Amino acid sequence: MHESRDSTPNPVSKLLPSRPFLYIALVYLLGLLFFALMRLLFLANFTQLIEHEPLTEIAKAFAIGVRFDQIIILYILLPLLLVIPWTGLRRSLVRWLTLIYLGLLFSVTYLLLISDIRFYAKFGSHLNFLAYEYIGEGDEFWNQILSDPGFAVSIPVWLLASTLFVVFVRILLHKTDRWPDRRSWLGQSVWVVMLLVLFVLGIRGGTGLAPIDWGEAYFSRNAFLNQLALNGVYTLARNFTERDGDLRLSTMRESERYPFVDIHEGLTVVQKVLHQPGDTWLQPQRGIHRATGQPPSPLLFKPNVIVVLMESWAARNTGVLGSPHNLTPHFDSWAPRGILFKHFFASGIRTSFGLPAVLGSYPSLPGRSIMGRYDASHPFTTLSEILNEGGYHNAFVYGGDLAFDNIEGFFRAKQYDRFVGENDFRPDQAFSKWGIPDHELFDRAASLIDSLPRPFQMTILTLSNHEPYDLPDSSVQKFFDDADSSKVFNAQLYADYCLGVFLRRLQDKRIFDSTIVVITADHARYDVSRLVLDPETFRIPLLILGPPEMVTLGHVVAAAGSQTDILPTVMGLLGGEYRHSSWGRDLLRLEENDPGFAMINAADRIGCVTRDYFYLEWLGRQTSLYEYRSLRSDPIDITDQRFEEFHESQCRTRAFMQLAEQLSQVRATPSPAAAE
Numbered sequence: 001m002h003e004s005r006d007s008t009p010n011p012v013s014k015l016l017p018s019r020p021f022l023y024i025a026l027v028y029l030l031g032l033l034f035f036a037l038m039r040l041l042f043l044a045n046f047t048q049l050i051e052h053e054p055l056t057e058i059a060k061a062f063a064i065g066v067r068f069d070q071i072i073i074l075y076i077l078l079p080l081l082l083v084i085p086w087t088g089l090r091r092s093l094v095r096w097l098t099l100i101y102l103g104l105l106f107s108v109t110y111l112l113l114i115s116d117i118r119f120y121a122k123f124g125s126h127l128n129f130l131a132y133e134y135i136g137e138g139d140e141f142w143n144q145i146l147s148d149p150g151f152a153v154s155i156p157v158w159l160l161a162s163t164l165f166v167v168f169v170r171i172l173l174h175k176t177d178r179w180p181d182r183r184s185w186l187g188q189s190v191w192v193v194m195l196l197v198l199f200v201l202g203i204r205g206g207t208g209l210a211p212i213d214w215g216e217a218y219f220s221r222n223a224f225l226n227q228l229a230l231n232g233v234y235t236l237a238r239n240f241t242e243r244d245g246d247l248r249l250s251t252m253r254e255s256e257r258y259p260f261v262d263i264h265e266g267l268t269v270v271q272k273v274l275h276q277p278g279d280t281w282l283q284p285q286r287g288i289h290r291a292t293g294q295p296p297s298p299l300l301f302k303p304n305v306i307v308v309l310m311e312s313w314a315a316r317n318t319g320v321l322g323s324p325h326n327l328t329p330h331f332d333s334w335a336p337r338g339i340l341f342k343h344f345f346a347s348g349i350r351t352s353f354g355l356p357a358v359l360g361s362y363p364s365l366p367g368r369s370i371m372g373r374y375d376a377s378h379p380f381t382t383l384s385e386i387l388n389e390g391g392y393h394n395a396f397v398y399g400g401d402l403a404f405d406n407i408e409g410f411f412r413a414k415q416y417d418r419f420v421g422e423n424d425f426r427p428d429q430a431f432s433k434w435g436i437p438d439h440e441l442f443d444r445a446a447s448l449i450d451s452l453p454r455p456f457q458m459t460i461l462t463l464s465n466h467e468p469y470d471l472p473d474s475s476v477q478k479f480f481d482d483a484d485s486s487k488v489f490n491a492q493l494y495a496d497y498c499l500g501v502f503l504r505r506l507q508d509k510r511i512f513d514s515t516i517v518v519i520t521a522d523h524a525r526y527d528v529s530r531l532v533l534d535p536e537t538f539r540i541p542l543l544i545l546g547p548p549e550m551v552t553l554g555h556v557v558a559a560a561g562s563q564t565d566i567l568p569t570v571m572g573l574l575g576g577e578y579r580h581s582s583w584g585r586d587l588l589r590l591e592e593n594d595p596g597f598a599m600i601n602a603a604d605r606i607g608c609v610t611r612d613y614f615y616l617e618w619l620g621r622q623t624s625l626y627e628y629r630s631l632r633s634d635p636i637d638i639t640d641q642r643f644e645e646f647h648e649s650q651c652r653t654r655a656f657m658q659l660a661e662q663l664s665q666v667r668a669t670p671s672p673a674a675a676e
Contacts, residue, residue, distance in 0.1 A: 014183045014184035014186065014187045015183070015184070015186070015187040015190060016183055016187065017191055018085070018179060018180050018181055018182050018183050018187070018188065018191070019088070019089055019176050019177075019179035019180060019181050020080075020084040020085045020088065020089060020181065021085065021191050021195065022176050022179055023084075023089065023172060023173065023176050024077055024080055024081055024084075024195070026172045026175075026176070027077060027080075027102065027169055027172065028070070028073055028074070028077060030165070030168055030169065030172070031069070031070075031073035031076070031077075031106065032066060032069055032070065032073065034106070034110070034161065034165055035065070035069035035072075035073070035113075035231065036062060036065070036066075036069070037161075038110065038113040038114070038161070038231070039062060039065055039069075039228065039231065041114075041117065041157070042113075042116070042117050042120070042228065043058070043228060045117050045120075045121065046120070046121075046224060046528055049222070049224040049528065049529070049530055050222065050224060050225065050228075053220075053222055053225060057220055057222070057225055058225070058228070060219060060220075060225075060229075061217075061219075061220070061225045061226075061228040061229040062228075062229075064216065064217055064219060064229040065217075065228070065229045065230070065231065067205050067212060067216065068212070068217065068229065068230055068231055068234045069231060069234075070202050070203075071202065071203050071205070071212070071234060072109060072231070072233045072234060072237075074199050074202045074203050075203065076102070076105045076106065076109070077199075078199055079101070080098065080101070080102075081192065081195055081196065081199065082192075084098065085182070085188050085191070085192050086188070088181030088182060089173065089176075089181060090181055095173055098173075099166065099169060099170060099173070102165075102166075102169050103162065103165070103166040103169070106162070106165050107158075107162035107165070107166075109233055110158055110161045110162055110165070111158050111162075112127065112232055112233045112236065113231060113232055113233060114154045114157055114158050114161075115127065115131075115154070115232070116231070116232025116233075117150070117154075118150050118151075118154065119131060119232065120227070120232075120528060121150075121528060122526055123349060123526055123602060123603065124526055124527075124528045124529065124532065124533070124534070124537070124602065125227075125235075125532070125602065125603055125605070126227065126230055126231070126232040126234075126235035126236070127232035127233070127235055127236035128235060128236060128603050128604070131236060213238075214230060214234075214235070214238065214621060217229035217230050218621070218622065221636075221637075222530055223529075223530050223531050223532045224528070224530055226532075227532070260654040260655065260658050261651075261654065261655055261658065263658075263659065263662055264285070265655070266655040266658050266659040266662070267284070267285070267286075267287070267288075267659060269651060269652060269655035269656075270288060270655055270656055270659050271284065271288060273597070273652055273655075273656065274288060274582070274583070274584070274585060276292070276585055276586060276589055277589070278292050278293040278294050279291070279292050280292075280293070282579070287379055287581065287663055288379070288581050288582075288583070288659075288663075289381075289579070289580070289581045290579070290580065290581070291577060291578070291579045292568070292571070292577065292578055292579075292580065292586075293577045294572060294575055294576065294577065295575055295576075296575045296576050297550070297574055297575035297576060298549040298550065298575070299514075299547060299549060299550070301455075301514065302390065302391070302392070302454075302455040302574075303455065303514050303515055303516055303546065303547060303550070303574065304454065304455050304456050304457070304458075304511070304514060304515040304516070305383070305387065305392070305455075305456075305457040305458075305515070305516050305518070305570060305574075306457075306458045306460065306506075306515055306516070306517045306518065307358065307359070307383070307457070307458070307459045307460070307518045307520075307566075308460045308462075308499070308502075308517065308518065308519045308520070309354065309355070309358060309459070309460065309461045309462065309520060309521060309522045310462050310465060310495055310499065310519070310520070310521050310522070311351070311461070311462045311463045311464065311465045311466050311495070311521070311522060312465045312466055312521065312522070312523060312524060312525045313465060313492070313495065313520075313521035313524070313540060313541060314521070314524035314525050314537075314539065314540060315344070315524070315536075315539035315540055315541055316524075316536065316539065317488070317489070317492045318331060318332075318541050319331075319332040320332040320335045320340065320541075321342060321539070321541060325489060327489055327492040327493050327496060328492065328496040329496065329500075330496045330497060330499055330500025330503070331496055331499060331500070331519070331541065331543070333500075334500075334503055334519075334543065334545065335543055336553065336554045337545060337553055337554075338517075338543050338544050338545035338546065338551055338553065338555075339543070339544045339551055339552060339555045339556075339557065339588070340541075340542070340543050340555070340556050340557070341541075341542035341543075341544075341556075341557045341561055341587065342556055342557065342558055343539075343557075343558055343559065343560045343561065343596070343609075343611060344520075344539065344540060344541065344542040344560075344561050344562065344598070345535060345538040345539055345540065345560070345561070345562045345563075345598035345600055345609055346521060346522070346523040346524055346538045346539075346540045346562070346563055346600070347363050347364040347538075347562050347563045347564060347598075347599065347600060347601065348364025348369075348523060348600070348601050348602065349364075349523050349524075349526050349538075349601075349602045350369070350405075350522075350523060351405060351461070351522045351523065352369035352371045352372065352405040352406075353369050353523065353601070354521070354522035354523045354563060355371065355405075355407070355410075355411075355461075355522065356369065356370050356371060356380070356410075357562070357563035357564050357566075358520065358522070358563045358566050358567075359382050359383050359384065359411075359414075359459065359567070360378070360380045360381070360382040360383070360414075360567070361380055361383075361563075361564045361565075361566070361567040361568065361580070361581075361582035361583050361584045362378075362379070362380040362564065362583055362660065363562075363564055363583050363599050363601070363656070363657070363660050364599075364600070364601040365601060365657060365660055365661055365664075366601060366603060366604045366605075366606065366619065366657075369405070370664060371405055371406050371407070371410045372405065372406050373664070376664045376665070377663065377664055377665060378664070379581055379660065379663035379664055380581045380582070380583065381579070381580045381581045381582075382411075382414040382415070382567075383457065383567050383570065383571075384411070384414050384415045384416050384457060384459075385414055385415045386567075386571065386578055386579075386580060387415075387455075387457045388415035390455075390578075391455065392455050392456060392457050393417050393418075393452055393453040393454075393455070393456040393457070394415055394416045394417050394418070394456070394457045394458075394459075395416065395417065395418040395419075395420070395448065395452060395456060395457070395458045395459070396408075396411055396416050396418070396419045396420070396458075396459045396461075397420040397441065397444065397445045397448065397458060397459065397460045397461070398419075398420065398421050398422075398441075398460075398461040398463075399421075399422060399425070399434075399435045399436030399437070399438070399440065399441040399461075399462065399463050399464075400421065400422050400434050400435035400436070400461075400463050401421065401422055401435065402419055402421035402422070402423075407461075408421070416459075418452075420444060420445075420448065422435040422436055424444075425440065425444070431470065431472050434463045434464075434466060435463060436463075437464050437472050437498075438462045438463075438464040438465075438494065438495055438498035438499075439472065439497075439498045439501065441460070441462060441463075441498075442460070442462075442498050442499070442501065442502035442505075445458065445460050445502070446502060446505045446506070446509075449506075449509070449511065450509075454514075461522065462495065462498075464491060464494060464495055464498070465491045465492060465494075465495040466491075468487075469487040469488060469490065469491035471490060471491065471494050472494075476490070476493045476494050476497045477490045477493070477494075478490065478493060488525065499519070503517075503545075512545060512546065512547065513547055514547065515546065515547075516544065516545070516546040516547075516550065516551070516570060516573055516574070517544070517545040517546060518542070518543075518544050518566060518570060519541065519542070519543045519544075519545070520540060520541060520542045520543075520563065520566065521540040521541065523538075523540070524537055524538055524539065524540050525537075526602070530635060531616065531631070531635055532605055532616070532618055532622070533600070533602055533605040533606075533607050533616050533618070534631065535598075535600060535607060535609045535614050535628070535631065536631060536632070538598075538600045538609075542561070542566070544569070544570075544573070546573065550573045550574075551573065557587055557588070558611065559587060559590050559594060559595055559596030559611055560595060560596035560597055560598045560609050560610050560611050561584070561587045561596050561597075561598055562584065562597075562598035562599060562600070562609075563584075564582065564583045564584030564599070565584035565585055565586070565587050566584070567580070567582050567584065568580065568582045568584050568585055568586040569584075569585075569586050569587045569588055571586070572586035572588055572589060573588070583656075583660060595610040595611035595612055596610060596611060597609065597610050597652070598610075599653065599656055599657065601657075604618065604619045604620075605617070605618045605619070606619065606653060606657055607653070608649050608652060608653040608656075609628065610628070610649075611628070612627065612628055612629075613625060613626065613627060613628055613642070613645055613649060614626045614627075614628050614631060615646065615649035615650060615653055617650070617653065617654075623639070623646075623650060624637045624639060625637065625638055625639045625642055625645060625646040625649060626638060
């Protein structure tokens, strides 16, 4: 057994580092190695995003990444630095507690880093507050995890990484056994102080006045390389500790976000953006509530309205919108029979954002969905509320759990008279983890139509076009390999087939003579790209069918629009005056030279798409302007060349998002809509 003290009388030797400091240094280096391996694994999953990048740029991302990795590692090692220099590592209990502590903390870290890969594939961002929201969804959270195609691979990789790390830290314990636990109390104290200083500098990222922030990772025009330099543990922790940082960030309380402009200035900008002929602002100093006057309906009766929201239906998989894969033959065949919107975008990346956008004309904002905020005012009027005043019966049909995303709780207060959910189907009709397959859902909806009072508004929300992309049978399957893209394509074929059958049933009922049918998506399937926010992953179909007196057959709208425009566009087709608080416009009444606009959001990234440009803002970090047509090839920031367009887009986007947030806050005075 070795002595715990150095017996040499040389005073200098008493100031040399002892075993605890050597061990901490070696674990630090081991941690950096494992983080680098995790970053390499992250890179391996997205190699398509760096096909033309030189090796030196990739190496630079890894080098910058060390600064962010060491923050996590040093935080983990900090308690050891404060304890083991005084207890030593000779005692068996101390060694076992050290191994358990390191194994547990680093194992959790590796689990987060591996989860970060799947999270990035789904949302195009490292771990952030959305991960916390998913955990709060209970069974739906586990459905998301278990249906992820990478789950089966991720768990063994995590277990392997955790096991190897524990093995190595135990080996390091034995390899440092010959070093003394303490040379002198003075030397021990000096080294603790010195390392504490180094730890603080490492955690801060340097000696500057401000600690390191994610902006330090932005060294390349390739957005993915910038993300490669970060790690998901850092971004998740940073996301929940930013209350002393930029108040616009998405994790802040709603009342603390967006100090861009004065609220009255924001009102002026937004009212100018939304105003159309026939609009009268009812409370111009308080909100966007307005009366819209328009010619009466050409019909002598009130037509029914059916809104179909297809789960994760993306424009890039839709033939009539440019897909080469022939995945939507039924939708494509119906497109010439109605009005097709070719430059149309989802507001957000989840159903809980798509529903308020489509049915309430309210945009997606960073942070929690308005559907889940019990303490929020609702600065909008839903389609169901407007139609209820006109004598409509409102029904909501969904094949899943109506408690998911607070669907029933939210819309029951919005004048929906009837709800059909998973519990209203037979147990044997449920097929996947999510609930009822689309063909059963549409069959129930078609049958329900016969019993609904006229006029009615029916909202149908599907769910089959979602992970794990299970099919009830192989009747429409065209792709038989196990590739992820094949599963997505087959699910799209199935969803399109079910939609086609439903539309034919409506045709057989001759309901098109008295009904407006709106077909769109709740959101698109989010794919990663070179941009931190790519509008192409938000582009979705919008097709409106209906009586020829109202719907111009074969009409194509090229102006940009979003889900928030659906409500005023439908009300425009119905005709007559109505009151509303829409955050969109009637796309069929745009002036000829109006390029349109669509506000999009994913976590703390917001953007504004027009026919010609795309403005991108990563809150607190990045602002850019791109030519829209360049996004598919080589996105180039043209802010300097088009500064006037950049400034206009920035003002509009910031005012729009800020005002939507501010008006959703609980206030002593009533909201504009409630005051009526």
